[in-house]
Amino acid sequence: MEQKKPKVLLLATGGTIAGKGAPGKTTNYRPGEISVEELIETVPGLGDLAEIKSVQFANVASIALTHQDWLNLANLINSEFSADPELRGVVVTHGTDVLEETAYFLHLSIKDIRPVVVVGSMRPATALSADGPLNLLNAVKIAVSQEAEGKGVLVALNDEIHCARDVTKGNANKVETFQSPYCGPLGFVKGDNIHFYHQPSRLHTYQTVFDTSGLKDLPRVDLAYSHIMADGAAIEAYVERGAKGIVIAAAGAGAVTREMSQAMEKATQAGVVILLGTRCGAGLVGPARQEMLKRGYITADNLNPQKARVLLALALAHTDNLETIQDWFNNC
Numbered sequence: 124m125e126q127k128k129p130k131v132l133l134l135a136t137g138g139t140i141a142g143k144g145a146p147g148k149t150t151n152y153r154p155g156e157i158s159v160e161e162l163i164e165t166v167p168g169l170g171d172l173a174e175i176k177s178v179q180f181a182n183v184a185s186i187a188l189t190h191q192d193w194l195n196l197a198n199l200i201n202s203e204f205s206a207d208p209e210l211r212g213v214v215v216t217h218g219t220d221v222l223e224e225t226a227y228f229l230h231l232s233i234k235d236i237r238p239v240v241v242v243g244s245m246r247p248a249t250a251l252s253a254d255g256p257l258n259l260l261n262a263v264k265i266a267v268s269q270e271a272e273g274k275g276v277l278v279a280l281n282d283e284i285h286c287a288r289d290v291t292k293g294n295a296n297k298v299e300t301f302q303s304p305y306c307g308p309l310g311f312v313k314g315d316n317i318h319f320y321h322q323p324s325r326l327h328t329y330q331t332v333f334d335t336s337g338l339k340d341l342p343r344v345d346l347a348y349s350h351i352m353a354d355g356a357a358i359e360a361y362v363e364r365g366a367k368g369i370v371i372a373a374a375g376a377g378a379v380t381r382e383m384s385q386a387m388e389k390a391t392q393a394g395v396v397i398l399l400g401t402r403c404g405a406g407l408v409g410p411a412r413q414e415m416l417k418r419g420y421i422t423a424d425n426l427n428p429q430k431a432r433v434l435l436a437l438a439l440a441h442t443d444n445l446e447t448i449q450d451w452f453n454n455c
């Protein structure tokens with residue numbers, strides 16, 4: 124008797140993995156051009172691995188996605204999981220540019236133990252040696268594997284499996300772009316086998332308190348970069364635009380100019396939360412001491428600024444208590 128295939132939900136959002144260009148070329152292509160059905164057809168054997176239910180969630184370059192899309196995506200995945208106990212896992216195809224942000228948002232918002240794997244590619248579907256088909260095949264292998272359960276949202280590219288919290292796009296062009304600085308990948312795909320070597324140690328998915336089901340939007344959180352001669356202009360503009368939080372990509376473990384610091388101080392007096400992170404690419408800032416929290420400052424731990432922005436926006440959608448938010452930064 125033929126064995127029942129595991130069920131996988133494939134949500135396509137666009138990106139280079141769905142990109143089209145001149146035959147064979149790796150540059151000058153248009154992301155988000157081919158449909159989810161065409162994407163499936165580029166992967167021989169995908170249908171043998173799993174029964175795939177596909178949804179064209181969007182078909183855009185990832186930078187065009189919005190907070191609304193994140194909320195809709197998280198709520199869709201949560202409702203599909205709760206409606207179908209036989210669903211084994213979810214795969215999300217995504218542009219690589221801001222993949223780490225969507226993946227981290229889902230890592231904090233999905234309320235299920237089953238795997239969610241976010242996948243992209245650096246070369247369009249029409250390129251010579253396109254990396255998308257193998258990345259997608261690997262993502263489905265991971266999504267149906269028992270070992271991937273309970274590890275939160277995973278990012279699969281280039282035969283590596285990364286934790287959504289740790290991973291970042293580290294190179295604008297190369298196929299081996301995704302890295303988890305100082306943490307390393309959780310595992311690897313080798314042929315038909317999935318090999319895990321590490322576990323995420325921070326709270327994720329079903330372990331967090333975050334509930335996106337009733338959220339209409341996320342509060343505005345902006346990002347300001349520290350450098351010599353940076354004045355407070357960006358921070359003042361963000362406050363004027365209604366920012367509820369501002370992430371500072373500080374030099375080193377928290378350095379900013381006197382002018383930037385004065386603007387930060389003024390922002391906290393206006394009720395804006397200032398989150399200190401680092402522009403270094405690795406390393407941690409914090410945890411914030413009591414007197415910092417009282418003044419309206421919190422710290423990012425080792426989250427990079429764009430990931431810290433995700434957690435701060437989600438946190439501010441749930442509370443304005445800075446001790447609670449700092450606690451989430453220390454534990455998520």
Ligand code: ASP
Nearest residue numbers: 138139184185218219220
């Ligand atoms: N521009 C693409 C995006 O949608 C880049 C990629 O997928 O690699 O993020």
